[in-house]
Amino acid sequence: MTEYPCAKINLGLNVVNKRTDGYHDLETVFYPVNITDVLSINVTDDKITTDFPCSLSMNGMKIEGNMQDNLVVKAYNLLKKRFPSLPNVNMVLTKNIPSQAGMGGGSSDGAFTISMLNKLFNLNMSVAEMQQLATSLGADCAFFINPVPSYATGIGENLEPVDVNLRNYNIAIVKPPIAISTKEAFSHVTPKRPAKCCRDIVMQPVETWKHELINDFEQSVMFSHPEIGEIKQKLYALGAVYAAMSGSGSALFAIFHSAPSNLATSFPHCFTAIV
Numbered sequence: 043m044t045e046y047p048c049a050k051i052n053l054g055l056n057v058v059n060k061r062t063d064g065y066h067d068l069e070t071v072f073y074p075v076n077i078t079d080v081l082s083i084n085v086t087d088d089k090i091t092t093d094f095p096c097s098l099s100m101n102g103m104k105i106e107g108n109m110q111d112n113l114v115v116k117a118y119n120l121l122k123k124r125f126p127s128l129p130n131v132n133m134v135l136t137k138n139i140p141s142q143a144g145m146g147g148g149s150s151d152g153a154f155t156i157s158m159l160n161k162l163f164n165l166n167m168s169v170a171e172m173q174q175l176a177t178s179l180g181a182d183c184a185f186f187i188n189p190v191p192s193y194a195t196g197i198g199e200n201l202e203p204v205d206v207n208l209r210n211y212n213i214a215i216v217k218p219p220i221a222i223s224t225k226e227a228f229s230h231v232t233p234k235r236p237a238k239c240c241r242d243i244v245m246q247p248v249e250t251w252k253h254e255l256i257n258d259f260e261q262s263v264m265f266s267h268p269e270i271g272e273i274k275q276k277l278y279a280l281g282a283v284y285a286a287m288s289g290s291g292s293a294l295f296a297i298f299h300s301a302p303s304n305l306a307t308s309f310p311h312c313f314t315a316i317v
Contacts, residue, residue: 043162046078047150048189049139050182051213051288051295053206054240055257057231065181065197066228069236071204071244072146072182074189075213075295076317079151080136081114083158085129095122095130102137113152113179120175121159128163140217140313144289146186152179153186173199182289193241206244211283212301216273217293217313222263227290230262248297251284259290270294276308 052070059067096118098109109115114133122128139147153176160167169188176183181198192201243255264271270287273294277285282296301316
């Protein structure tokens with residue numbers, strides 16, 4: 043079985059509260075974008091005895107770290123505990139979504155693993171059950187079980203569909219070669235509830251978003267990495283209707299009426315895409 047885990051962008055992101063468990067409550071709108079990894083899952087010989095019933099090989103963009111720490115392996119191990127008869131599998135993951143970008147690539151891979159195993163082995167889990175399992179992998183994993191535009195609260199696990207549609211626009215992605223620590227990004231944000239909820243703002247015309255739709259991470263991240271702020275301003279100079287950082291960065295997205303023809307040459311050392 044082969045599927046295509048998608049990326050996401052955040053249409054607004056507000057850190058509204060510091061929780062007693064150390065996490066933060068958020069308000070954001072997750073929006074799926076058509077930049078995808080490729081994930082294949084195949085059954086291996088169940089008679090083979092191995093310490094690693096889930097093997098993983100990777101292609102595409104290089105990801106540092108131990109394969110057994112990858113979220114697709116963690117997702118398999120999570121289901122193996124719940125369903126001990128789950129067969130041994132081999133996974134092949136081709137990475138096309140930039141990492142450390144705020145685009146949810148790893149979370150998407152983990153969530154798609156859960157839904158693919160559910161289908162492949164007829165585990166009969168509901169969407170709600172899979173979302174609950176996915177949340178234990180990461181805060182935004184639940185969204186990717188059913189990746190439709192969604193208003194997310196809590197740590198990102200409480201989801202409501204939102205009727206926002208950007209299909210008549212072009213979305214440009216620019217990811218500079220900068221790694222942002224999510225923990226560090228949170229440490230520089232003072233939680234507060236916004237004057238206007240991002241869910242309400244995204245229901246307005248996109249042309250109004252520039253003055254109201256805010257990502258709370260931008261100020262501190264752009265202070266530490268001014269080149270990210272320069273990319274945002276350049277995207278506006280290219281004609282963007284709206285531009286912002288996704289998640290805690292470092293990728294930015296920009297919404298255009300017409301796709302800029304010179305995106306790649308305007309940002310020569312960055313990952314760029316138009317979707």
